[in-house]
Amino acid sequence: EQPSAPKPVAAPMRSLPWGDINFLQTTDTHSWHAGHLQEPQYSADWGDYISFAERMRQKADDVGVDLLLVDTGDRIEGNGLYDASDPKGVYFYDIVKEQNIDIICTGNHELYQADASAREYNTTVPNFKGKYLASNLDYINPKTGEQVPMAQRYRKFTTKNKGIRIVAFGFLFDFTGNADNTVVQPVEKTIKEEWFQDAIREEADLFVIIGHVTLHGPEYKAIYKAIRGQNWDTPIQFFGGHSHIRDFAKYDSKAYALQSGRYMETLGWMSIEGIKGKGKKDGSKQLGPRASMSFKRRYIDNNLFGYHYHTGLNESTFSTDHGKNVSSMIHEARKALDLDRIYGCAPRDLWLNRAPYPGNKSIFTWLEEEVMPEAAVTEKRKDKPRLAITNTGALRFDIFKGAFTHDTTYIISPFVSQFRYIRDVPYKSAKQVLPLLNNGGPILKTTSLKHWELAPPEQMSILTDIIAPEVLSPEPFVQNGWQSPLIPATDDEPDLIPGYTTKDDGGDDGDDTLHKQISFYRVPNCIQSTISFPDDGSDPETVDLIFVDFIQPWILVALQYVGESYKETDVSIYREETLTQLMAAWIKKNWKKDC
Numbered sequence: 001e002q003p004s005a006p007k008p009v010a011a012p013m014r015s016l017p018w019g020d021i022n023f024l025q026t027t028d029t030h031s032w033h034a035g036h037l038q039e040p041q042y043s044a045d046w047g048d049y050i051s052f053a054e055r056m057r058q059k060a061d062d063v064g065v066d067l068l069l070v071d072t073g074d075r076i077e078g079n080g081l082y083d084a085s086d087p088k089g090v091y092f093y094d095i096v097k098e099q100n101i102d103i104i105c106t107g108n109h110e111l112y113q114a115d116a117s118a119r120e121y122n123t124t125v126p127n128f129k130g131k132y133l134a135s136n137l138d139y140i141n142p143k144t145g146e147q148v149p150m151a152q153r154y155r156k157f158t159t160k161n162k163g164i165r166i167v168a169f170g171f172l173f174d175f176t177g178n179a180d181n182t183v184v185q186p187v188e189k190t191i192k193e194e195w196f197q198d199a200i201r202e203e204a205d206l207f208v209i210i211g212h213v214t215l216h217g218p219e220y221k222a223i224y225k226a227i228r229g230q231n232w233d234t235p236i237q238f239f240g241g242h243s244h245i246r247d248f249a250k251y252d253s254k255a256y257a258l259q260s261g262r263y264m265e266t267l268g269w270m271s272i273e274g275i276k277g278k279g280k281k282d283g284s285k286q287l288g289p290r291a292s293m294s295f296k297r298r299y300i301d302n303n304l305f306g307y308h309y310h311t312g313l314n315e316s317t318f319s320t321d322h323g324k325n326v327s328s329m330i331h332e333a334r335k336a337l338d339l340d341r342i343y344g345c346a347p348r349d350l351w352l353n354r355a356p357y358p359g360n361k362s363i364f365t366w367l368e369e370e371v372m373p374e375a376a377v378t379e380k381r382k383d384k385p386r387l388a389i390t391n392t393g394a395l396r397f398d399i400f401k402g403a404f405t406h407d408t409t410y411i412i413s414p415f416v417s418q419f420r421y422i423r424d425v426p427y428k429s430a431k432q433v434l435p436l437l438n439n440g441g442p443i444l445k446t447t448s449l450k451h452w453e454l455a456p457p458e459q460m461s462i463l464t465d466i467i468a469p470e471v472l473s474p475e476p477f478v479q480n481g482w483q484s485p486l487i488p489a490t491d492d493e494p495d496l497i498p499g500y501t502t503k504d505d506g507g508d509d510g511d512d513t514l515h516k517q518i519s520f521y522r523v524p525n526c527i528q529s530t531i532s533f534p535d536d537g538s539d540p541e542t543v544d545l546i547f548v549d550f551i552q553p554w555i556l557v558a559l560q561y562v563g564e565s566y567k568e569t570d571v572s573i574y575r576e577e578t579l580t581q582l583m584a585a586w587i588k589k590n591w592k593k594d595c
C-alpha cells in the first residue's frame with residue numbers, strides 16, 4: 001500500500017469459494033491504482049493486488065485448480081496517476097503492465113480522446129500481447145488511414161492445471177462517443193461475422209466473454225443467444241463493466257455474468273465448480289449433458305485486511321517482492337506528479353449520490369450555487385444574463401472534508417471539457433432546455449442520443465433512491481491525518497463499517513466484507529446556474545446559453561425541439577480553461593489552505 005494509505009479496519013468476513021476454475025476481475029479502475037488514500041476499506045494499491053494474485057495463483061497451483069485474471073477496461077481517466085502528466089499516462093502504463101492479466105479489453109474511456117486510443121494501440125495492446133482482445137473494435141492507422149483490428153478478435157487457450165479449453169472474446173458496448181481514430185462495430189453486427197460464427201463452433205469446455213458491457217443490456221443478451229444457440233450445454237462465463245456497480249447475473253443454469261464495481265474498490269471473484277477440462281492428455285470426449293455445475297461469486301473489498309484474510313498470510317508474509325516494487329513505482333510516480341499538493345481544505349463532505357440534491361451536502365448544489373456562478377464568466381460578456389449547464393456525469397467522485405489535492409481535481413472531474421456558449425438565445429426557449437435534458441422524453445426519442453449518458457454511470461443500473469438507516473458521523477474518523485467519510489452511527493452493529501451491501505441474482509451474500517448500508521440518491525442529468533439576471537426579478541429578453549462541450553449535441557437537439565435552429569457554427573468557446581481547471585481555481589481562491 002502507499003505510505004499515506006489509511007490502515008484497513010477489521011470487519012466480519014465471508015471466505016472465497018474455490019472451484020475448478022477461478023477468476024479475479026478488475027473493471028473501471030480509472031487509474032485509481034494507488035488505491036483510496038482517504039478510505040481505509042479500499043486502501044490497497046496495484047502492487048498489493050499483484051501480491052494477492054501471485055499468492056492466490058500459488059494456492060490454486062497447490063490444489064491443482066486454475067486462476068485467471070481479467071480486466072474489462074476503463075483503466076484510464078479519473079485519477080492523477082494517469083491524468084496529471086503531460087502527455088497523460090507517462091508513469092501509468094508501466095505500472096498497469098506489471099499485473100499478469102490473462103484476458104483484457106478496451107473501455108469507452110480508452111477511446112474518448114484520439115491520443116488515448118493511440119496509446120492503447122501502441123502501448124497497452126503490445127504490453128498484453130496475446131491477452132488483449134478486441135472483438136468489435138478497430139483502430140485507424142494515422143499514417144496510412146488503414147483500419148485494422150485494435151487487437152486479436154478472440155483467444156483460444158487451455159488452462160494450466162485443469163486443462164480447461166477456453167474460447168474467449170473481448171467486447172465493448174455499442175459506444176458512439178469515440179474519437180475518429182477508432183471504429184466500434186455494433187455487437188449485433190459483429191456476431192454475424194464469419195470469424196465469430198467460426199469461433200463459437202470451436203471445441204470448448206468454457207466460453208469466456210469479457211467486455212466493457214453492462215450485464216443486463218442488449219449487447220450481452222445478443223452474445224449469449226448466439227453462443228447458446230450453437231452450444232446448448234457448454235458453460236458460459238461473462239465479465240462486464242461500465243456502470244460502476246457490483247453485479248452478478250444468471251442467464252441460465254450454466255451461463256452467468258459478473259461485474260466488479262469501480263475505482264479499485266472491488267476485486268471480483270468468480271468460481272466455477274464441476275467443469276471437466278478436456279485439454280489434458282488423459283481427457284475423454286464429453287458425451288451427453290454435463291453434470292451440474294455451480295457458479296459462485298464474491299466482491300472483495302480492496303484492502304490488506306481482506307487480502308491477508310483470503311490468503312491466510314499476514315503483514316510480514318503477504319507481500320511479494322514484485323508487489324512491493326510496484327507499490328514503490330506508484331509512490332515515485334505520485335511524488336513526481338506532485339499529487340499530494342494541497343489546493344484547499346474542503347469545509348464539509350460533498351456527496352455525488354450519498355446526499356439528496358438539491359441540498360447543502362450535495363456536490364451538485366455546491367457546483368451550481370458556488371462554483372459555476374464564478375467560473376462561467378468572461379470579461380467581455382460578464383453583464384449578460386446567462387444560464388450555465390453542466391451534466392452531472394462530469395463529476396465522478398465525492399469530496400471529503402479536509403485536504404483537496406492536485407490528485408483530487410482529476411478524481412472529481414478528469415475530463416477536458418470546456419465551457420462553450422450560444423449568444424443571445426431567446427430566454428423563453430433557453431429556459432426550456434434544462435427540463436428537456438432532464439426529462440429525457442420527446443427530444444431524445446428522435447435521435448441516437450441517450451439521456452442516461454449525461455448522468456453518473458451508476459444511475460444506468462440504480463433506478464430508484466436507496467435510503468439507508470444511517471446518519472453521517474458527527475465526528476470524522478481520522479487516521480494518518482486523512483479522514484474516512486463515515487463511521488457506524490448506531491450501537492446495534494458496532495463493528496460494521498459503511499460500504500457495499502450488494503443484492504444481485506445470487507442473493508445478498510456476495511460481499512466479502514459485511515457492511516452497513518449506504519444511501520444512494522439519484523440526481524438529474526444536468527444542473528443549471530442562473531447568473532446576472534435582472535435585480536428586479538424580471539425575465540431577460542435573451543441570455544447567453546453556456547454549457548460544457550460534452551453535452552453540445554443534446555443542447556442543439558433541445559433547442560431545435562423548442563423551435564430554435566442553432567447549428568454547430570453558432571457555438572463559440574466561452575472559457576479556454578477546462579471545467580476541472582476552473583473548479584481547481586475556485587477551490588484555491590475560496591477554501592483555506594491549512595487543513
Ligand SMILES: O=c1ccn([C@@H]2O[C@H](COP(=O)(O)O)[C@@H](O)[C@H]2O)c(=O)[nH]1
Nearest residue numbers: 108242393394415453454455456457550
Ligand atoms: O467528456 C466526458 C466524457 C464522459 N462523461 C461522463 O462520463 C460517463 C461515462 O463514464 P463511464 O466511466 O464510462 O461509465 C458519460 O456517460 C458521461 O456522463 C462526461 O461527462 N464528459
